[in-house]
Amino acid sequence: MKTKNGITDETYGYGFRDNHSPVFRAAPGISVKSIREISGIKGEPEWMREFRLRAFAIFQKKEMPAWGADLSGIDFQKMIYYVKPVDRMARSWDDVPEEIKATFERIGVPEAERKFFAGAAAQYDSDVIYHAVKESFSRRGVIFTDMDSAVKEYPDLVKRYFGTVIPPGDNKFAALNSAVWSGGSFIYIPAGVKLEMPLQAYFRINTENFGQFERTLIIAEEGSEVHYLEGCTAPVYSTDSLHAAVVEIIAQPHARVRYTTVQNWSKNVYNLVTKRAIAQEGAFVEWVDCNLGSKVTMKYPSVILRGRGARADTLSVALAGPGQHQDAGAKMIHTAPDTRSNVLSKSVSFGGGRTSYRGMSRVVRGADNVQMSVRCDAMLMDPESRSDTYPTLKVDEKDTRVEHEATVSKIGEKELFYLRSRGLSEIAASSLIVSGFFEPLVKTLPIDYAVEMNRLIELQMEGSVG
Amino acid sequence: MESLVIENLSVEAGGRVVVKNVSLRILPGEIHALVGPNGSGKSSLAYGIFGHPEYHVMHGSVYLGAIDLLALSPEERARAGMFLSFQEPPEIGGVTLKSFLREVKDASGDYKTVLSGFRIDESFLARFLNEGFSGGEKKKSEILQLFARRPKFAILDEIDTGLDIDSLSVIPEILRGLTRAGTGILVITHSTKFLGALSPDVVSLFSNGVIVETGGTEIISRLEKNGYEKITSHVNAK
Amino acid sequence: MEFKEKTIFSKDLPPVWKEDITLRENGENIRWNIVFVGKIPERVDLKIHLDAPKSRAAVSLVCIGRETINTEVNIAFLHDAPDTYGRVIAKAALFDESRFVLKGMLHVTERGVRADTYFLGKALLLSEAARGEIYPYLEIETNEVKASHGSSVGKLDERDMFYLCTRGIDHAGAQAILLNSFFRELGRFLPDEERSIYFQEAV
Numbered sequence: 001m002k003t004k005n006g007i008t009d010e011t012y013g014y015g016f017r018d019n020h021s022p023v024f025r026a027a028p029g030i031s032v033k034s035i036r037e038i039s040g041i042k043g044e045p046e047w048m049r050e051f052r053l054r055a056f057a058i059f060q061k062k063e064m065p066a067w068g069a070d071l072s073g074i075d076f077q078k079m080i081y082y083v084k085p086v087d088r089m090a091r092s093w094d095d096v097p098e099e100i101k102a103t104f105e106r107i108g109v110p111e112a113e114r115k116f117f118a119g120a121a122a123q124y125d126s127d128v129i130y131h132a133v134k135e136s137f138s139r140r141g142v143i144f145t146d147m148d149s150a151v152k153e154y155p156d157l158v159k160r161y162f163g164t165v166i167p168p169g170d171n172k173f174a175a176l177n178s179a180v181w182s183g184g185s186f187i188y189i190p191a192g193v194k195l196e197m198p199l200q201a202y203f204r205i206n207t208e209n210f211g212q213f214e215r216t217l218i219i220a221e222e223g224s225e226v227h228y229l230e231g232c233t234a235p236v237y238s239t240d241s242l243h244a245a246v247v248e249i250i251a252q253p254h255a256r257v258r259y260t261t262v263q264n265w266s267k268n269v270y271n272l273v274t275k276r277a278i279a280q281e282g283a284f285v286e287w288v289d290c291n292l293g294s295k296v297t298m299k300y301p302s303v304i305l306r307g308r309g310a311r312a313d314t315l316s317v318a319l320a321g322p323g324q325h326q327d328a329g330a331k332m333i334h335t336a337p338d339t340r341s342n343v344l345s346k347s348v349s350f351g352g353g354r355t356s357y358r359g360m361s362r363v364v365r366g367a368d369n370v371q372m373s374v375r376c377d378a379m380l381m382d383p384e385s386r387s388d389t390y391p392t393l394k395v396d397e398k399d400t401r402v403e404h405e406a407t408v409s410k411i412g413e414k415e416l417f418y419l420r421s422r423g424l425s426e427i428a429a430s431s432l433i434v435s436g437f438f439e440p441l442v443k444t445l446p447i448d449y450a451v452e453m454n455r456l457i458e459l460q461m462e463g464s465v466g
Numbered sequence: 467m468e469s470l471v472i473e474n475l476s477v478e479a480g481g482r483v484v485v486k487n488v489s490l491r492i493l494p495g496e497i498h499a500l501v502g503p504n505g506s507g508k509s510s511l512a513y514g515i516f517g518h519p520e521y522h523v524m525h526g527s528v529y530l531g532a533i534d535l536l537a538l539s540p541e542e543r544a545r546a547g548m549f550l551s552f553q554e555p556p557e558i559g560g561v562t563l564k565s566f567l568r569e570v571k572d573a574s575g576d577y578k579t580v581l582s583g584f585r586i587d588e589s590f591l592a593r594f595l596n597e598g599f600s601g602g603e604k605k606k607s608e609i610l611q612l613f614a615r616r617p618k619f620a621i622l623d624e625i626d627t628g629l630d631i632d633s634l635s636v637i638p639e640i641l642r643g644l645t646r647a648g649t650g651i652l653v654i655t656h657s658t659k660f661l662g663a664l665s666p667d668v669v670s671l672f673s674n675g676v677i678v679e680t681g682g683t684e685i686i687s688r689l690e691k692n693g694y695e696k697i698t699s700h701v702n703a704k
Numbered sequence: 705m706e707f708k709e710k711t712i713f714s715k716d717l718p719p720v721w722k723e724d725i726t727l728r729e730n731g732e733n734i735r736w737n738i739v740f741v742g743k744i745p746e747r748v749d750l751k752i753h754l755d756a757p758k759s760r761a762a763v764s765l766v767c768i769g770r771e772t773i774n775t776e777v778n779i780a781f782l783h784d785a786p787d788t789y790g791r792v793i794a795k796a797a798l799f800d801e802s803r804f805v806l807k808g809m810l811h812v813t814e815r816g817v818r819a820d821t822y823f824l825g826k827a828l829l830l831s832e833a834a835r836g837e838i839y840p841y842l843e844i845e846t847n848e849v850k851a852s853h854g855s856s857v858g859k860l861d862e863r864d865m866f867y868l869c870t871r872g873i874d875h876a877g878a879q880a881i882l883l884n885s886f887f888r889e890l891g892r893f894l895p896d897e898e899r900s901i902y903f904q905e906a907v
Contacts, residue, residue, distance in 0.1 A: 380847030383814060389842040395857040398829040407852035408844045516870055519862045540869035541878075550870045556863060560885035569881075570871040611871060 029077040032056065035179055042182075047159065048151055055168035055178030062172040068358070069296040069327045074242055074270055076176075143188035144199055147215050150186030157188060161219055165248035165276050173244040173272045177213045181246065184214035187228060189255075194225035198260075198446060214245040220255035220283075229446070231262040231290075242270050243294075249277035251285050253307060258286040260444065262453070264293035267323060271297040281307030281336075288444050291318040291326045292456065300358055302331030305339040305367075312341040317441040319434075320353030320385070321460055329358035329390075330374070334367045345376040346441070348434050349385035350460075356388040361395075361402050368399035376406040379437060381430070431458035467494045468531025470619045470650060475526030477507075477514030483524070484510035486675040492619060492650040497641065499661050500654045501686070502672030503694040508654045509553055510675070512621045516540055516550045530619065547618030551608040551625055557596045563607060564591040567614045577613035579643055580606075583636045601628025609640065620644075621652045626660040638664045658690045708733060711893060714740040721745045726753040733760035733789075739893045740767035740775070740796070748777040754788040754816075765794040766890040768898050769802030769834065780809040783816035790821035795887055798827060798834035805836075810851060811843040819846075823853035828860065828886055830879070 035056055039049040064071060137144055143154065151158050168178035187199065220226055243265065251257045257277065265271055271294040277285040287301035303312035318326035332341040347355035357376045378387035389406045411433055419429035435442065435454045442453055470492040477485035484507045492498045502508055513521040515528050517540045528535040535543050544550075561569075567577065580586070584606055596604050605628050612620055626634060641651060641664070655661060661669070661683075669685045671678045673694070679685065727734065734752070744767070752761045763779060781790040796804045808823045827836030840853040860882045868878035884891055 378844070380844065380849070383817070383846045383848060385847060387842070387844045389840070389853070391840060391855075393836075393838040393840075393855060393857050395827075395829065395837070396835050398832050398834060398859050400829070401856070401858035401861075403854075403856040403858075404838075404840065405852070405854045406840070406842060408842060408849060409851075410847035410849070516866075518866055539875075540866055541872055541874045544870050544872035548870075552867060552870075556861070556867050558864060558868075558881065558885050560888050560891070561881055566881075569877075570873065572872075615871065 030056070030176075030180065038180065038182070042148055044151055045155060047155075051163065051168075052179045052181075055175050056180075058168045059172060059175035059179055062169075062175055064172060065298075068298050069325045069356075071270065071272075071296065071298075073295075140193050141190040142193060142195065143186065145186050147184040147186050147217065148182065150217075154186070154188070157219065158186065158217070161248070161250055162217060163248075165250065165278055166246055166274050170274060174246055174274045177215060177244045177246040177274070181213045181215035184216040184245070184247075185218075185228070185230075186216070187218040187226065189218075189220045189224040189226045191221040191252075192223045193221075194223075194256075195227070198227040198229045200229045212243050214243075216245070216247045218247075218249045218257060218259070220249070220251050220257045222252045223254045224252075225256040227258040227260070229260045229262075231264070241268050241295075243272070245273045245275075247273070247275040249275075249285065251277060251279045251283035251310075253280045254282040255280075256284045258288065258444075259301075260288040260290075262290045262292070262445070263297065264456070265297075266293060267295050269294045269296075271299070273297075273299040275299065275301040276331075277301075277303045277312070279303055279305050279307060279310035279312055279339075282309045283307060284311045284313075286312070287314040287316070287330070288441060289314070289316040289328065290441055290453075291316070291328055292460075293324075294326075295323065296325045296327070298327045300329045300331050300360075302333065302360070303341065305332070305334045305341065306336055308336045309338045310336060311339065314341075314343045314345075315441045315444065316343070316345040316357075317438045318345075318347040318355045319457070319460060320347070320349045320355045322351035322353060325354045325356070327356040327358060329356075329360075331360040331362075332372055333360070333362045333364070334370045334372065335364045337366070337368045337370070339367065339370050341372045343372075343374040343376075344440055345374075346378075346437055347376075347387065348379045348381065348437065349387055350381035352382075352384040352386075354386040354388070356390065357406070359391040361391065361393045361404065363395045363397045363400045363402065365396040367397050370397065370400045370402075372400075372402045374404040377437075378406070378408045379434070380408065380410050427458065427462055431460075468618065469493050470652075471527075471529045472515065473527045473529075475511070475514065475528065476524040477510055477521050478524050479510055479513075479521045484521075484675050485514055487526070488675075488677055490652070490670060490677065492652055494618065494648050494650045495645045496650045496668065497645055497664065497666040498650070498652050498668045498670065499664065499666035499686075500652055500670050500672050501658070501661060501689065502656065504656055506672050507675040508656075508672050509623050511672075512550055512623050512652075512654060515621065516543060516548070544615070544617075549612055549615050549617035549620040551605075551612060551620065551622040553623040553627070555596050555599075555604045555608060557594075557599070559594045559597045561595050562592055563595055563610070566595050567591070567610060570611060571614040572616045575614040575616045577610045580610050580613050580640060583640045584609075584633055586610075602630055602633060605629055606633070609637075613644070616644075616647070617649060619650045619652070621654065623654045624656075625653065626655055626657055634660065635663070658686055661686050662690075709735045709737070711737040711739065713895075714738070714744045715742050717745045717748075719745050720747045720749075722749045724749075724751045724753075726755050727759035727761065728756050729759070730756050731758045731760075732756055733762075735762040736764070737890075737893050738763065738765045739895070740765065740769075741895060741898055744769070744773045744775050746775055748775070748779075750778065751780045751782070752790075753782045753784060754790065754819075755784050757785045758787045759785065760789040762789075762791040763793075764890055764893075765792075765796075766887060766893050767794075767796035767798075767804060768894070769796055769798040769804055770800050772801045774803045776805040776807070778807045778809075780811065781821060783810070783812040783819040783821060785815055787818045788816060788821075790819070792823045792825075793890065794825045795890055796827045796836065797830060797883055797886065798836060799830050801831070801833040803835045805839075807839040807841070808853065809841045809843070810853065812845060812849050812851060814845045817846050817848040820850045822851070823855075825853070825855040826886070827857045828883070829858065830860070 035052050166174050168175045249257055279285045285303050289301055291297050301314055305312055314330040316328055318328050320326045330343040345357050349355045361372050361374055363370050376389055380387055387408050391404050393402050393404055395402055415433055416429050434457050472490040475488045500508055514523055530546055533546050596607055605625055670680045671685055779792050792808055794806055798804055804827055806825045808825055810821045810823050812819045823840050825838045825840055836857040838855045840855045842851055844851050864882055865878045
């Protein structure tokens, strides 16, 4: 019996229709035993299991960060670290919070997609989309698959690069991810291949999407070009309260990689992400980072400009509403000469929300003729909200130009009045101004994302005015 | 009398060769116009001659009389008797134009004619060097400095852009005052109108980093009639 | 807008200099000009609490770093009352093997409505071994505020140097003019011995 989207009753109902079906869910808490179990279920090679165990040892020893957002709400032993893919999707639509359902309605997300984003659908038409592009990819030698499969199908490639940009010892959450990671994307672009269309996590959607501990690795060989897009503007409902993802990017000489993330986790989630790229000679890396959801986000995309003439840009936008703390920023570390980087960060706080910008601009001795600029602008919509800026400029090389500018202001009264005099309501005017404020980022998104984004901002603003 | 002789000069910048085997000669008291479309490399030639940090001479020579300019630092070239007027002069706050002119002035330097020619007020001289200056004001600042230094040879890069009509009309006269005293000037521009008013002694047509043709004012009339494309492509096709 | 002005010279300061000041009276204001030349403290902790409405604080710091001086300067302003004003302008020219660390904090609490506060920190590296670190922090807890900061670390602009050279000015002279431009009005606090390093506006 098929439903109108081609999804059969059985798949739809798996896990919540049929109570007798086996459902694998690891016991709460994390231990050497549970890690071995997870690795076993995945059927991983020995070397990956060892990697996980070494990382776990580091996780246990490492301290929680002494700075940043308040993470006291995380209880590592209460969480469940692994749910078999199909099972996690088996959630009842009835369990999804009203506000999420309402948002989908407002943004205009189609019925079946809603169930997917709410975690209640198994495979949503993704196979169809993916198979179409899969053909053209394999012809050009492009690999785009999930990380679990990559470990088994491309062991040499994975072994060579996995954990080289972000070693487990980097920070406590990178260690955690290294121990219990599951899902995420593996992308390999051969030399000289330039992909015209952005790769979206959506294409290879399987139930591992929106996992807790995604691990993504992108390898762009010499002269290649790729744009990867993950996340969505629709709020993603997750019962898991801790998400600790790791993204590693290797941009070989003259490669160009843009990584766009639009994050809108539900308001119970702690979203702690470590993202870093290495840019070799003449390479160009762009991080486009949009933080709309979660209870707490700590995310500082970084680039190590290791090759002469490398360039990096980071564009970061954060929206923090009631009860939210977006602690985001950018790190640019220049270890090679003739390199350039730019950071543009824009944040808006309303209803008591808090945004913090944390950045590092670093030039190492010997990296001469470096130019870096950082600009962070924050808008506070009301007296209850808060904004912080914590940039660091560390320069050990004389032949450098590093500049940083930041402003904090409230929404422009004059602009608001102007728009209202043309008939816009206060909400519509505020959201238009905020959209305009975020424009440098929104304009890099594919068209349908951009439309959703603006509607989402308007929705959020409704909560703030009046 | 010393001439400025540029021979077979090639200049590279940002990985590209922007000036290719250019040869030029400027005699004392002469106005030599270098005319060409935007992006043809005219400024690059000027920067290459003066030793701008981002422009590198690949081969060739530049001699002021018997002096090998390329062997000197930029300030030594200036002291040997050269002057370069920038297309986009940088702003340097904290030092007034007046103090600066006094600092750079040559013994025989005198910019009175510029002050009266442009009808410049004392208050202009009290402003910081180029800071907050409009395009035209920056050019006036360059011309004041030109007269203060009284060089043997001056290269003026787009001296006309930004100037209002009244100031523009005064420039040819002001510059002729300088040439009568012996200064040779290389005027870089893309405006045929300005050239017409200036009435140069020699005209060199520049395109894509090379001198395509050298002649007299008839080149200007041809340009006015046909524009750049026709002339340069016609010549390139030869 | 009258400030109680004080000029403080580093040679008169101890190796660790701490000051914790609270402005308690309506409209109270202070202006300190700190001059770091020659002997310089290793560490400075300057905290100013603007606890009274309409209080104002302005701190300027001019520093010439030579030889192996190594200094960490912390300047924090806490805006905790309505209509306060804060300005921090710190500029350091670093020669030889000097090292300058500047940590600024502008904190506006919910009570600091209509605060007007600005931090500018600039370090100019004039030798191969000089080092500069700037940490300009902002913590803003109310939206009725004008708060911003700017900072830069770098060397003299080569294109500016070239421009001056084409007017016959040598390297040392060009550096002097650009240093004058860098320090601007703060230059007047530099003692005579240091004046030689930068171009003097003829009176």
